[in-house]
Amino acid sequence: MKSLPRSIERLADYFSSLPGIGPKTAYRLVFHLVHSPREHISSFAEAINALTKDIAFCGVCRNIMSSDNTTCSICSDEKRDKSTILVVEDILDLFAFENIGTYDGTYHVLGGSISPVQGIGPDQLSIDLLTKRLKTHTEEIELIIATNPNLEGEATGMYLKKEYSHMSNIKISRLARGLPSGADLEYADFSTLDKALLGRSEY
Ligand SMILES: [Zn+2]
Numbered sequence: 305m306k307s308l309p310r311s312i313e314r315l316a317d318y319f320s321s322l323p324g325i326g327p328k329t330a331y332r333l334v335f336h337l338v339h340s341p342r343e344h345i346s347s348f349a350e351a352i353n354a355l356t357k358d359i360a361f362c363g364v365c366r367n368i369m370s371s372d373n374t375t376c377s378i379c380s381d382e383k384r385d386k387s388t389i390l391v392v393e394d395i396l397d398l399f400a401f402e403n404i405g406t407y408d409g410t411y412h413v414l415g416g417s418i419s420p421v422q423g424i425g426p427d428q429l430s431i432d433l434l435t436k437r438l439k440t441h442t443e444e445i446e447l448i449i450a451t452n453p454n455l456e457g458e459a460t461g462m463y464l465k466k467e468y469s470h471m472s473n474i475k476i477s478r479l480a481r482g483l484p485s486g487a488d489l490e491y492a493d494f495s496t497l498d499k500a501l502l503g504r505s506e507y
Pocket residue numbers: 362363364365366367375376377378379380
C-alpha cells in the first residue's frame with residue numbers, strides 16, 4: 305500500500321509470509337498492533353525474539369525443545385517405550401498424537417515429506433538421523449509410519465520401507481487406512497487418529 309510508513313509495510317510482509325495469512329489479513333494484524341498499548345507490542349516482539357534463543361531441536365528425534373536441554377521431554381522420559389518409533393512429517397503431527405494421550409512410545413520428526421514437485425528429496429529430511437538412530441539399536445524396534453495420507457506422504461512411507469526392510473530387527477508398520485485421503489494428520493480428530501494407530505498393520 306502506498307503512503308504507509310515503511311515499518312508497517314515491513315511487518316505486513318512478514319505476516320503475509322506466514323501460512324494461511326493473505327495480504328489483507330496481514331494489514332489487519334499490523335493495524336491491530338498499532339492500536340495496542342506500547343508494552344503489548346514490546347512483549348510481542350520479545351516473544352518472537354525468544355524463538356531464536358530458547359528453542360532447539362532434539363538431537364535424537366527432531367522434536368522441538370528448550371535450548372537448555374540435550375534431548376526433548378519425550379526422549380528423556382524413562383517411562384516412554386524406546387522400542388516403538390512413530391515417524392511423523394512434522395511437529396504438529398507429533399502434538400496430534402500426544403493429545404490422544406494413549407501412545408507411550410517415541411517419535412521421529414522427518415521435517416516434511418518427499419516431494420519431487422517441490423524439490424524436496426530424502427536428503428532434506430531427517431532420514432539420515434533416523435538411520436543412525438536405528439543402527440544404535442540391536443533389540444527389536446517397531447517403526448510406525450504415520451506420514452500424511454497423500455501422494456507425498458505415501459512416497460515417503462515407501463522410501464522408508466525400502467530403506468529399512470533389510471534390517472532384521474526393524475518391524476515396519478503403518479497406520480490403518482481410514483484417515484481421509486489427502487488430509488493432514490494434524491487435523492484428524494482424536495478418535496480417528498487413535499483408531500488408525502490401534503489398527504496399524506505391517507507395511
Ligand atoms: Zn526427542
